[in-house]
Amino acid sequence: MADAAKYKKKPKKNGFMLFCDDQRVQLKSGGRWDGSQPHLVALCQDKWKALPEREKELYKQSAKDIPAVYIYSEKNPGVNDGRLDAMGKPLADRVDPTAVMSKRRAREMQHILKHLAPGDGISHQPFLFIHFTPLVELDGQWFPCELCIAEYSLAEGIMDIHHKFVHPGEMPVGSKAKVKDSSE
Numbered sequence: 001m002a003d004a005a006k007y008k009k010k011p012k013k014n015g016f017m018l019f020c021d022d023q024r025v026q027l028k029s030g031g032r033w034d035g036s037q038p039h040l041v042a043l044c045q046d047k048w049k050a051l052p053e054r055e056k057e058l059y060k061q062s063a064k065d066i067p068a069v070y071i072y073s074e075k076n077p078g079v080n081d082g083r084l085d086a087m088g089k090p091l092a093d094r095v096d097p098t099a100v101m102s103k104r105r106a107r108e109m110q111h112i113l114k115h116l117a118p119g120d121g122i123s124h125q126p127f128l129f130i131h132f133t134p135l136v137e138l139d140g141q142w143f144p145c146e147l148c149i150a151e152y153s154l155a156e157g158i159m160d161i162h163h164k165f166v167h168p169g170e171m172p173v174g175s176k177a178k179v180k181d182s183s184e
Contacts, residue, residue: 015060019051020044123154135168136182138175143168 013021023044027033033040048056084090113122128151135145144166151160171179 013063013066015056015063016044016048018059018063019048019056023047124156126151126153126159128152136171136175136179138172138178143171143179 020040024033024040027040027043028035033043085094128149131148132144133146133148134142136143145168147162147164147166149162150158152158
């Protein structure tokens, strides 16, 4: 049996490379680019240097948002025998959303407790409860109907309530029957 596939992370594009990608179309249509990557970089260098810092930051931020890509490599054995999920990412990089949320809740609870007054501070701490009631769901879009926000503390109970009926906006043509069924 052949060795298990081995994968390594492919270097991500940086802000300059994204800028080059944007310039590629203009340079190609203008006949100034010969089609090679080194020539493209040489043509874009001066334009990049002249670009305002604000625009450079936009390209850099866009580069950070690009997901990592994994490529085959004999030198870099992957965890889980190099197996990938359906998106092409190593199975070892999968995270358990339940565990992540549990850690997040614990962190948030520590933060809240740290900022409460000593003693029975939590009993006087106000909490906000927010509830939305949808009118109907059509093709993955929820149309709101009702909104309620209640301010509550353990010591004082319900302190304030804000309730409002929300106009859902224009409903799609042909949805009257589904809206009527969901409202009854």
